[in-house]
Amino acid sequence: MIEPILRVTDLHVSFGAVPAVRGMSYELAAGEVLGIVGESGSGKSVAALAVMGLLPRGARASGSVRLRGTEILGATDKGLAAYRGKTISMVFQDPLSALTPVYRVGDQIAEAVRVHQRTGRGQAARRAVELLDLVGIPEPGRRALAFPHEYSGGMRQRAMIAMAIANDPDVIICDEPTTALDVTVQAQVLEVLKTARGETGAAIVMITHDLGVVAGFADRMLVMYAGRPVETGSVEDVYYRTRMPYTLGLLGSVPRLDRGGRLVPIEGHPPSPGALPPGCAFQPRCPMAVAACGTAEPVLEPVLEPVLEPVPESVGGPRHLAACFRAAEVRSPVRSENAPGEGRARPEPIVLGVDGCGVSRAVDAGGVGVRPESVVLGVDGCGVSRAVDADGVGVRPVPVVLEVDGLTRHYPVTKGTLLRRRVGTVRAVDGVTFDLREGETLGLVGESGCGKTTTLMEILRLVRPAAGRIAVLGRDTARVTAADRMAIRRDLQVVFQDPMASLDPRMTVHDIVAEPLRAHRMGRPGPRVRELLELVGLDPDHAARYPRELSGGQRQRVGIARALALEPRLVVLDEPVSALDVSIQAGVINLLDDLRSRLGLSYLIVAHDLAVVRHIADRVAVMYSGRIAEIGRADRIYAAPAHPYTEALLSAVPVPDPVVERSRRRILLDGDLPGPMGRPSGCRFRGRCPRFAVLGAGERDRCVAEEPEIRWSGGDQGAACHYASF
């Protein structure tokens, strides 16, 4: 048996009386990638900090962390300095705060080299350039002299990785290394991490909440819930032979790019670490809970697999462990034909939970192999049954509720304090055209900085745009009176991204939901507020609470209730679920979907998460650099993107299915989004375009000279590309 590089045994961390990590054990062999997955508050980051000895003051850690056989838990800072950055290094989530702003990037990397190696200044600087080259920074010699603020988010994270591998470490701990990044940049960074691993042979601990990242990157994984690991095993075991209801719920609730259909949320919300339920921490949310679950906490035990192939004995004994009394009865939701050694689909349904209004729902266990149109949704929350039309919105002429035509928003860039002069223009939105029909959901997707939120705010302001035209419910915003505007506001409502920020912390839920009713003088709001809270699946008793006292999902439901108070016809959603945990997200997505069909709403939804949009939108508009790159029916675009940018964007989104994820063709884009100030002539995407790269010289001229307009194919799909692949 090989000695593991890192062995964590029974690690406990607590802040005062509040436990954050409650008994965590894992082993890491050389070159192995371990994914640690969990929702916020599950203790995954704290556990990593404990391993590095970076816990904040006031935290107590016990247990054992052995690095190559040496105990490092509880060692002094001085003792740890010999290991940190040399044997074990870390990549943090926020690369901006991890780099010192006042030193050049090259110097910072050189410093990391010189701390542990006896090299001269010049040699360390050369090594820094080498490392920057290794992590794929273009012109590394020049870039080494730049300061962190001159780097983009993706480049900073690369620099962090360069620093982490500077001393050829045995273990790299990555704490949500790609969470703050866009998907295309995330794909680049993951690729760099793979290169780094190949180069140094280091083992990697990958901490993330993204099941897709783990599926593509990790060898083994560990799922954490309420400070404890609840399931661990090889990625295939955990995804395809899940034995813990929480993991199962997590996999069922994560939106996936490769299929639409209804998500299955986990009911309730994660327990707060200070007030854990008795027995199994997951028991209150668990659809399979039995009496025994409430009395004792199950320990991680080896799962008895039907042995189909001899499992190679690796480090640390049995590979697949789960902490559940009923582990033997749990079945995986992920399409099992993919799974090696497990060919048959399982027909027996399992009840996955009770939905908001008290009606239980059965979902087919294979869950998934089923095409969306045949999923039986059963009885919906409050007694209205619903059938899903496979083709989404039909072809009937439906009234248009929102028309945006050539919308433009430019911001002047000024310099100087005394004499302000204009030095340039930020073209945040540069001619955007789309329309939204009644009862339809249009998803506006794109990377950060592409202008999607600006577009939304321009629509919401209801004033004449700088250029172009906006018509909401048939009324041109350039020509409305104040009274008209008030009337439009009744029909046009908004749900914001961060429910904590969009709800006045000083108002009770009742006052928040009643506010639009009062603004439009709708009489006594009391009964209506109650009705609205029930509509979004909240207890009417929540009316007396402050937003602070609610969980994230509940807060977002309050935001939705407020938006629906005036019975609007068009609801604008700005990243409605991106601030929520996966298991909560699914519930909110389903709620939005239900409300739309019950109340006949139209949604304009802005999101950076393409998988979320896949689950909710009928039509999608992909924005790039202030313009729409591609627009059309969601199923068409996701199945056959015509614009090379859409194609790249879709290929960058990780799919939480190891076999699918590893066998996918991936298009890596070079570089980052161009700054909105300096924009190339012709097509704005050509600098990163993989299609442009393979074009002949004659064809290229057109991309350089002429800005492409949207061309429509036969159906409802248009792409702004001269060489669109319809």
Next chain:
Amino acid sequence: MTLSREELARVSAGAGRLAVPSRGRLVAGRFLRSGQGRSGAALLALVFLLAFAGPLAGRWSHTDKDFLAFLQPPSALHWFGTLQTGADVYAVTLRGLQRSLVVGLLAAVLSTVLAALVGAFAGYFLGWTERTLMWVTDLLLVLPAFLILAVMSPLFSSGQWPLFVAMLALFLWMVTSKIVRGMTISLREREFVQAARFMGVPPVTIIFRHILPNLSSLLVVDATLNVSAAILTETSLSYFGFGIQPPDVSLGTLIADGTRTATYAPWTFWFAAGLLIVTVLAVNLIGDSLRDALDPERPG
């Protein structure tokens, strides 16, 4: 949007026993549940009771002089003793307390309200509104408040104390309004304010419903501090003879007079000073627990 018939029926059935938990009720409930708040309110009520009902129990009025007792210690005849002039300390102290309470509390509340309004309107609307309001603020900041009050003091003599209160308040609000303006500018960019704007809530309502409540901690603390500031300003003005004019008295004039005799006739000083301390303490207790009650981050 229509709800099904059964739902409407159910909702209207439940509507009867619906208690509307709005902010006002919650804050009042939390305030009254805190021991500090209750004792502060009780203390202030007692001080008021003493100031306004107390004189009815005494035998002397604040203008009476007992020429048989100059500078006498407390006795059955003069409960708090007498001054050098033969005036009854009990009577004049309560009369002074009345004036100081009214002047202090009114001036404090007035100046805080003024600061909140000017600051919030300037910060929310920006543009010309802001420039005009801030110009006025700056102007008042550079005017010598004490000098103007001194010049105007003849106007306060003939029972014109409301004017005095207004003038006091007028010179207390500027710094706070600058702070309020700054905080409003950052608040107006917050999502919940934007949400209200997009909901069609009129700007003035947004200021009163979202901006000012979110500054309530600051405003409550400011008002509390202003009570003592107003009483002390009035005291110092009265000390120089510019504030409350004789024969009217205030705690300020009494303390000013009492300091001269405090060492050998402590009763001339300590009753007035003691009541001033109790008043300011009560106001501070109330302010503290009001701030806690307004704070959404506290449980309960």
